[in-house]
Amino acid sequence: MIKVEFLGPIGKKPMTVKAKDLKSLSKILKENKEIKKWLKISAVAVNGEIVKDLKTKLQRGDTVSLLPPVCGG
Amino acid sequence: MLKIYKKPLKREKVLKKWTDSIPNSKHGAFVTFVGIIRDENNIDGLSFDIYEPMVKKWFKKWNKIAKKNNSKIYMAHTVGDVGLNEISYIAGVSSPKRRFALETIDKFVEDFKANAPIWKYDLKNGKRVYAKDRSTKISGSGLLS
Numbered sequence: 614m615i616k617v618e619f620l621g622p623i624g625k626k627p628m629t630v631k632a633k634d635l636k637s638l639s640k641i642l643k644e645n646k647e648i649k650k651w652l653k654i655s656a657v658a659v660n661g662e663i664v665k666d667l668k669t670k671l672q673r674g675d676t677v678s679l680l681p682p683v684c685g686g
Numbered sequence: 687m688l689k690i691y692k693k694p695l696k697r698e699k700v701l702k703k704w705t706d707s708i709p710n711s712k713h714g715a716f717v718t719f720v721g722i723i724r725d726e727n728n729i730d731g732l733s734f735d736i737y738e739p740m741v742k743k744w745f746k747k748w749n750k751i752a753k754k755n756n757s758k759i760y761m762a763h764t765v766g767d768v769g770l771n772e773i774s775y776i777a778g779v780s781s782p783k784r785r786f787a788l789e790t791i792d793k794f795v796e797d798f799k800a801n802a803p804i805w806k807y808d809l810k811n812g813k814r815v816y817a818k819d820r821s822t823k824i825s826g827s828g829l830l831s
Binding site: 620621622635638639642643649652653654655656657658661662663664665666667678679680681682683684685686 | 721734735736737739740743763774775795798799800801802803804805806807816817818820821822823824825826827828829830831
């Protein structure tokens with residue numbers, strides 16, 4: 614299982630899903646209307662590293678984080 | 687040196703700690719940036735969420751750059767509420783020479799704004815509202831859309 618966490622203002626509790634790569638995770642997340650609207654503006658990290666390739670493979674125990682637009686300071 | 691505080695920052699305290707920790711007597715330059723909450727849009731203050739594991743990773747990259755140049759980089763940030771005229775963010779660079787310190791503080795603060803996983807909210811009429819319009823998409827956003 615993959616843990617998906619929703620950071621900052623998304624304000625959703627983490628969920629666990631079955632997905633072999635980011636592409637299949639994308640399909641799963643798009644089914645949820647609330648999450649879908651954040652996908653366009655959110656970056657994705659796997660185990661704390663930002664990833665930019667939809668083909669990125671996922672393994673059991675991985676954590677995927679969704680990061681909406683940031684503004685520190 | 688990176689530290690997250692649960693209260694607004696005390697400038698003197700943070701800067702003293704950093705100055706005392708400057709690694710040797712060869713750092714002739716110490717540049718700091720202090721972020722103060724300004725009074726605008728009728729806010730009562732700002733509030734911040736921080737994703738610490740990734741902030742640490744992000745900061746490590748800058749640590750490496752500083753070390754390579756025999757310099758040191760510092761950052762303090764508040765998680766939670768910060769009132770008007772209070773301090774939420776301090777960054778610093780100490781270095782043997784001024785050029786590296788001056789140039790690096792600029793790049794560091796800009797990269798911080800664009801990529802550090804920190805989220806800002808306006809505090810207004812007792813509500814905490816995500817400052818979406820003033821936030822920046824991290825490079826690579828939209829991958830799953």
